[in-house]
Amino acid sequence: MIKGIRHILFDLGGVLLNLDYSRTEQAFRDLGIENFDEMFSQLKQTPLFDELETGKIGKADFVAGLRSAAGIEVSDEDLLKAWNAMLLDFPLRRLQLLQQLRLHYDLLLLSNTNEVHEEAFNLILNQAHGLSIGMLFDKVYLSHRIGMHKPDAAVFEHILNENGLKAEHTLFIDDSPQHIETAKRLGIQTIWLEKGMTIEGDIFLQK
Structure with a gap:
């Protein structure tokens, strides 16, 4: 006590x-998003993560935001899998x-x-x-x-x-x-x- x-x-x-954040970083690289660090830093300056974390947006809007920032065509499933890779x-x-x-x-x-x-x-x-x-x-x-x-x-x-x-x-x-x-x-x-x-x-x- x-x-x-x-x-x-x-x-x-x-x-x-x-947790292992490097696994998410590597997963995005494997999808062809080489500038993940830069993309992630830029996204942190936008409301995307705060809005996801406080429930103002849901999964669909978050994935759309990630895809837009990545600038390449990636499936929802692959983006979500990469985002979840940090969870051990x-x-x-x-x-x-x-x-x-x-x-x-x-x-x-x-x-x-x-x-x-x-x-x-x-x-x-x-x-x-x-x-x-x-x-x-x-x-x-x-x-x-x-x-x-x-x-x-x-x-x-x-x-x-x-x-x-x-x-x-x-x-x-x-x-x-x-x-x-x-x-x-x-x-x-x-x-x-x-x-x-x-x-x-x-x-x-x-x-």
């Missing part, structure tokens, strides 16, 4: 779900840890994600472990479903208020320092999962 903590709010990608696996030990933690704490999930990735990571979880993400937590907050995302303070305030949680009794675990900083400013206890760290190997050591 962690002294004073009653609720744990987890990030998803890089904390529970292993949910290690069994990590899922077992969540089950153990749930005996002692309220577990919540807050992820900046999108319609495309939600479908893909639930498929990964189901095929490997027979689970869906909602089965692991008391409450799940996905940015595209709630129309808010980190690091905006509003999303943390929404979760605290909706569940009647006190910030000082809530622990937030994330691998992005800018998300951690917002939570800290609101009085939430935080753990920044730095590169190379895992929750099962560095935070919650199983005896």
